[in-house]
Amino acid sequence: MATETYSGIREDRPQTFNDAGGSSVDLTDRFKAGCFKAADRTFSQGLQCQQINSMAALLSLEDSAFVVHAPQGCIGCAAMANAGYHVGQAHRDVSIIRNARIIVTNLDEQDIILGGERKLHEAIEVAEEHYHPKMIFVFTSCASGIIGDDIEAVVASVQPDVDAIVVPIHCEGFKSKICASGFDAAFIAIKDYLLPKKRLPTEEGLINLFAPTSVSYKDQVEMERMLEVLGLHANYIPFYSSLERIRRIPAAQASTAICKVFADEFMAELYNEYGIPFSHTVMPIGIRNTDKWLRGIAAIVGKSEKAETYIESEHARVLPEIRRVRERLQGKRVFICGGTGRSFAAAALIEDYGMQLVGLETPTYNADAQIDIDHLNELHGDYVIDVANMQPFEQVNLVKRLKPDVFIGVAAWTAFLGIPTTHVLDMKRPTMGYNGILYLGDKMAERLDNPGFNKKLAAHKHLPYKQSWYDSDPFKFIKPLEA
């Protein structure tokens, strides 16, 4: 075992910031000079918690049951993920569309006082008895964490009585404001509880392809197609995966991920523990990112030459098409908001179409983000960065101020400002690889040409903010923390 174990809490990483705002050039200078100040918002809107990510990452696993040790409300997003799982099954031609097997211990007032360990024990037994799964994942919550229920002890005591492997996941919401921590919590548990302890004989050409839930089936097919061209085959983990496939992880020749913040730490652990090399690059959206992603994985398995030939042929195929769409999008001013992976991926996409970045909202500023920001600074000069996980109130203020031609991100709020909106996050349709680029380009161009819905919506309905807020400094609530 490595001596230093990753905690799964992303705030613990050096030079990681969640609360900042300003010009991209200023922020870059400050970051590089090491004088980026830790800050906090004195007013904020809600966040996504890490438990949401832990559950979403695993919910589509076969032969699994999910025990949530929490009051009933902590399955709200699991219910949403379950709806996504229904769609994923439909796209994969499953005839009887299953529900994810989610069992909640339903902590109540009495449990808060007396502890909920007995209920957890019972819930695990119920999961075993009702579904006979191969894996039972146990998720913690704010409530179970604060009252101090000893999850490990319960799991150890129930394990001899059940056939399923019981896997506890420590994803208490209050432990992190960076929801991607929940991915780490899930992978830490997979490593500790499900992986064989020894390196398996390497299967030539087998690649661990780590993909978050937000990847559509079309995108999965595109990723697998690209790897096949290089003579590789994917072990697609953990979405729609299984215990057998998880156990094949240590047999892989190499690992890569579809998202910058998904399994990055896990891939490093796999390298440390099993010697499996990995490629950690970017989300393969847009030509530059797709090239970079493919070259990354090709290089570590000695397929660079094959990759170059393929990239050349794909460019020959899609670049003329991109030029056609580019005529419609060239020079348009863009504001981008997304998670860490998607926000930078969207920035790469607008590069293909010759668009101009005026604002970028991304959840975390750190050394990894700085690599992308450096590139964007070169291309777009100075633009506004809001280091925020959503915070729609800042977003609408900035968008109204910067007046972009199009907003790329969740449209729930900016649609009310009357500007065209579109997104690179589509869990049901293509966004990735060479085929995804064209779909997204067409979607953006059509949205820009036909903004009728948002314009008319804006004429009828307003967001609940005061006019004085739109006139205020968007970053006024971000205050440096006292040391």
Next chain:
Amino acid sequence: MSTITDSPRGTCALGGVNATITALERVIPIYHSGPGCCMQNSAGEAGQSGGRSPYQVGSVSTPCTNMIERDIVFGALDRLRETTEGALEIYDADAFFLLSGCTSGIIGDDVGSIAKEFQERGEAVYAIESPGFLGESYRGFELAFEAFLDQIVKPADEHEPDLVNLLGIMPYHNPFWQGNIEELTRILERLGLRVNTFFTRHQGIEDIRTSSRAALNVIVSPWLLRSAEEQYQERFGVPSLRWPGPPVGATDTTAFVRAVGETLHLDHTLVERVIAEEEDYVYSYLATTPEGLSWKRFAIVGDAATVVGVTRFLANDYSLTPAVAIVTDPMFRDDDKAAIARQLTTLEYAQPPKVVFTTDQWEISQELRLHDDVTLLIGSTNDRESAQESDAQYVPISYPVTDRLVFNRSIIGYRGSLTLIEDIFTDL
């Protein structure tokens, strides 16, 4: 008291309070909770109710203190105070509700004390102790009404004989909540009444404040808001007419209309004229499809009000055969269950269905497996799996519904009953 539950149909007390508060126009909730609660609540309530969400505030646009470890160790009332200051600065709203979550609830942060500070400054800031562990969504709906009655409703000098409060339909916890309120409002207005709905027609906090002026509460739920019913009577002198859910179809809706008419001593001729016209409207359509729906033996799964209304309509007015009715509300009072069972078993001609009470998805699926002769399964998206297993027709109408979008559709009352038949029709 709560039990281990498989795929529960609802979120927590906080989720229920929030669903209720965010259905009020120009009212903003402020969460004193961990990060994630707002998103869990919105995804779990509005997100499971036919694909819509409150546009003013919801999910990650909800103000929140996002309590983390240090806040739990040291308490975080200062954070709540500054978050409330910020909310007052940026939102154009009529009222703010400070809502406690599990984190602040367990450590004992007193959200009421912060609300009081702001009230002393003349701000419309209220507080509801609503940590998730207090119960499930309906408990939150009840808590919201307790808060309205304690903190918002003002005593009235007199009652207005033509004003009624329409209560008992929980916002965002039923895909048709809005359309159903609209249909009942339409019918009550035909009787010459004015209707406080609180959650539709741009009503809001002011309508709650003056709801004590109503002559009657019309509560369309077999079991919800018992406490509110008592409070309205005791403190504000407003009596209630309780009906076991929104009536569906001509027979039950007519009975409902007559009951309202008698309770409020409305003009008999007017009431009967409205009934005659509405029934004629319904039957003028039904007359065009006397063989529209083939005979079906059906199972139904959902909240008590929906199961009661739809079962009675399909059995009494449409001659379908009810096999089993599964009521999924988490209820603890035996007399509520008995009253619901009575509604489901006193049918005009049909043999009564088996009545089952459970909120647990595994138990629901097991029960449905006992009825493999049903040809129609009316339920939630969670019940589609059972329908596919037994090759029954599947019609999603009860929460959670994620596979259809619902705006203003109603499946109750006179007109809504026609829509329900449209939804059940299939040419397969």
